[in-house]
Amino acid sequence: MIDVVIAGAGPNGLMLACELALAGARPLVLERLPEPVDEQRANGLVGQVIPMLDRRGLYERLTEPGAVPEPSPAFVFGAFPLDLHDLPANSLHTLLMPQRFIEAMLADRAAELGVEVRRGHEVIGLTQDERSVRIGIRDREPVEAAFLVGADGGHSAVRKLAGIGFPGVTTDDSVSYTGHVSVDPELIDADGGLTVPGFGVVPPFQHLRTERGLFTWAPFPDDDPKISTVEWGRPAEGEASFEELRAGARRVLGADVPVAPPTGTGPRLLRRLFGGNTRIAERYRAGRVFLLGDAAHVHSAIGGPGLNMGLQDAVNLGWKLAAAVRGQAPEGLLDTYESERAPVARRVAMHTQAQSLLTRPGADVTALRELFGELLAEPATRQHLADLLSGADIRYDMGPATGPLVGRWAPDVPGLRELTRTARPLLLDPTGALDAGPWAARVDTVTVPELDTALLLRPDCYVAWQGTTDEGLHAALGAWFGTA
Numbered sequence: 001m002i003d004v005v006i007a008g009a010g011p012n013g014l015m016l017a018c019e020l021a022l023a024g025a026r027p028l029v030l031e032r033l034p035e036p037v038d039e040q041r042a043n044g045l046v047g048q049v050i051p052m053l054d055r056r057g058l059y060e061r062l063t064e065p066g067a068v069p070e071p072s073p074a075f076v077f078g079a080f081p082l083d084l085h086d087l088p089a090n091s092l093h094t095l096l097m098p099q100r101f102i103e104a105m106l107a108d109r110a111a112e113l114g115v116e117v118r119r120g121h122e123v124i125g126l127t128q129d130e131r132s133v134r135i136g137i138r139d140r141e142p143v144e145a146a147f148l149v150g151a152d153g154g155h156s157a158v159r160k161l162a163g164i165g166f167p168g169v170t171t172d173d174s175v176s177y178t179g180h181v182s183v184d185p186e187l188i189d190a191d192g193g194l195t196v197p198g199f200g201v202v203p204p205f206q207h208l209r210t211e212r213g214l215f216t217w218a219p220f221p222d223d224d225p226k227i228s229t230v231e232w233g234r235p236a237e238g239e240a241s242f243e244e245l246r247a248g249a250r251r252v253l254g255a256d257v258p259v260a261p262p263t264g265t266g267p268r269l270l271r272r273l274f275g276g277n278t279r280i281a282e283r284y285r286a287g288r289v290f291l292l293g294d295a296a297h298v299h300s301a302i303g304g305p306g307l308n309m310g311l312q313d314a315v316n317l318g319w320k321l322a323a324a325v326r327g328q329a330p331e332g333l334l335d336t337y338e339s340e341r342a343p344v345a346r347r348v349a350m351h352t353q354a355q356s357l358l359t360r361p362g363a364d365v366t367a368l369r370e371l372f373g374e375l376l377a378e379p380a381t382r383q384h385l386a387d388l389l390s391g392a393d394i395r396y397d398m399g400p401a402t403g404p405l406v407g408r409w410a411p412d413v414p415g416l417r418e419l420t421r422t423a424r425p426l427l428l429d430p431t432g433a434l435d436a437g438p439w440a441a442r443v444d445t446v447t448v449p450e451l452d453t454a455l456l457l458r459p460d461c462y463v464a465w466q467g468t469t470d471e472g473l474h475a476a477l478g479a480w481f482g483t484a
């Protein structure tokens with residue numbers, strides 16, 4: 001029997017496959033599409049996912065050998081520029097990178113780890129009992145697995161087949177256009193701003209709000225620039241076209257935007273979207289079936305939080321499922337996937353809805369923005385938003401373990417980014433005196449004199465325990481990594 005079938009070879013399904021393989025389980029990925037597609041989606045990564053990828057050795061694969069992620073000095077929130085350079089603990093990382101490159105990197109990594117991906121395999125049915133899940137595949141023989149994970153996107157067949165509801169809201173009063181463009185280089189200033197005659201300079205990578213809508217100018221370093229618009233209350237108008245994109249930009253800015261159709265090679269984007277969805281699965285688990293990434297939650301793409309959440313869902317679920325496959329999962333471990341990750345989805349839904357509201361036109365929103373702008377002058381407000389957007393404010397419930405670091409993302413200590421690449425539990429001990437006892441084979445112990453107290457890290461790099469005694473350590477090891 002297969003250990004874990006993953007429906008969907010999107011970024012989140014591939015990340016889960018890598019995590020399972022690292023933890024010694026055998027995943028099989030079933031992907032509906034016969035080939036990867038060049039659909040343009042994420043423009044990059046935002047948040048804690050970047051240090052997370054770094055702790056798996058994957059950040060430098062997206063950038064360059066030896067590269068170490070640095071926090072970003074600036075970002076955006078609800079069409080406000082978010083200045084982060086003066087924060088004492090700036091937690092927000094960003095990486096401009098088309099989603100297809102991230103997927104290609106994860107596919108290569110999965111192949112290296114021996115993961116099998118079967119393309120042209122669409123999951124269309126499931127039945128389960130207390131032992132296994134039987135997975136129906138269109139025009140093919142079914143397969144049987146210990147677990148099934150639906151990483152099959154917002155329209156998830158697995159979610160529907162498992163009978164899991166997807167409550168939330170759908171808005172239908174906006175239309176947005178996004179498209180590649182070409183621009184006379186003379187109109188782009190040294191900071192990347194675009195001069196729009198009759199309007200002024202539009203700064204790069206900001207959401208610019210006017211009383212008529214939202215405009216974004218995105219000059220990518222290795223690609224043609226993109227522009228996008230959002231307008232409210234506009235009915236659909238014929239076929240999406242470059243002219244319609246340009247006309248939308250003209251309406252929002254009240255001036256002709258000097259853009260022409262794109263000239264470069266590669267996939268060219270011209271997309272029109274109506275409205276949007278904010279929905280969270282009512283459960284992340286139904287017996288032996290789990291939901292991951294967009295299958296579990298959808299929300300506005302504002303600020304790009306999707307992959308930050310989905311890839312970390314995968315890192316949260318991977319080691320837990322692998323422990324269950326090995327028969328080492330303590331009672332209740334698999335349920336902590338939902339109890340830990342669903343609140344994160346609710347926070348993301350909250351801030352993307354709040355940001356979308358702040359971008360709307362109208363005198364009441366303008367008043368709200370005036371107040372919000374005053375609050376943003378406070379470093380504490382910007383720190384709060386940086387932690388919210390990055391996910392640095394996440395704190396999981398680690399049961400009886402206490403201490404300021406417990407439940408939090410493990411702080412950087414010397415050598416950690418290398419030690420975490422194997423995705424094994426880690427005991428960081430300042431003295432070398434602690435003894436993992438019968439759990440010694442399940443946890444890697446490293447002496448880190450720079451620490452004040454010992455830290456036990458789960459494979460997802462969250463601190464499960466902080467302390468000084470073998471007794472406390474053994475209780476935490478038993479709680480998270482099973483009976484010795």
Ligand SMILES: Cc1cc2nc3c(=O)[nH]c(=O)nc-3n(C[C@H](O)[C@H](O)[C@H](O)COP(=O)(O)OP(=O)(O)OC[C@H]3O[C@@H](n4cnc5c(N)ncnc54)[C@H](O)[C@@H]3O)c2cc1C
Pocket residue numbers: 007008009010011012013030031032033040041042043044045046099121122123124151152153154156157158292293294295301303304305306307308310
């Ligand atoms: C316009 C736009 C811009 C975005 N910008 C950003 C951004 O800047 N930053 C960011 O982090 N996120 C962004 N996102 C969100 C991000 O693209 C998604 O969160 C991400 O793709 C979700 O990954 P996933 O693996 O969960 O699902 P998907 O990427 O949807 O992958 C699901 C896979 O499952 C396959 N599949 C579907 N049904 C089946 C089936 N029955 N059987 C087998 N396989 C199946 C599909 O073919 C697909 O390959 C954006 C999204 C959009 C639409």
